[in-house]
Amino acid sequence: MTNQHRHTTHPKLVARLKRAEGHLRSVIGMIEAERPCLDIAQQLQAVESAIRNAKQTLIHDHMDHCLDAEGSEQDRVELKAIARYL
Template sequence: MSEANQHEHHADIAKRLKRAEGHLRSVVQMIETGRPCLDIAQQLHAVEKAIGQAKKTLIQDHLDHCLEETVGSLGRDQRRAIDEFKEITKYL
C-alpha cells in the first residue's frame, strides 16, 4: 500500500479484522462440531459487529484524511456542510 493510501487507523483496522477472522474460523468450527445455535449466533454477532466497526472506522478515517485534503481551507459557512457530512456518516 502506498504512503498516500495509508491512513491513521489502517493498522488498527487490520488488527481488528484479523481478530474477526480468527473468531469467524472459530464459528465455523463451532458449527462443524455441533455447538448450540445460541452460542454460534452470539459469536456471529460479535464477528459482524467487529467487521462493521472496522468499516465505519475506515470510512471515517478516509473522510478525515482525503476529504480534508481535497477541500482544503474553507469559510465557516462552507465548512459547516462538510462537517455535517462527516458527522452523519457516523450513522452508517
C-alpha cells in the same frame, strides 16, 4: 483529495480484522462441532459487530483525512459514494 490511501489507523484496522478472521474461524468450528445455535448466533453477532466497527472506522478516517476542507466537486461525489456504506 490526496491519492495516498494508507493512514495511521490502517495497521490497527488490519489487526482488528485479523482478530475477527480468527473469531470467524472459531465460529465455523463451532458449527462443525454442532454447538448450540444460540451460542453460534451470539458469536456471529460479535464477528459482525467487529467487522461493522472496522468498516465505520475506515470510512470515518477516509472522510477525516482524504476529503479536502474546501470540498471540490470530486470530493463531494466521493463523500456521497463512501457514505452509503455507513
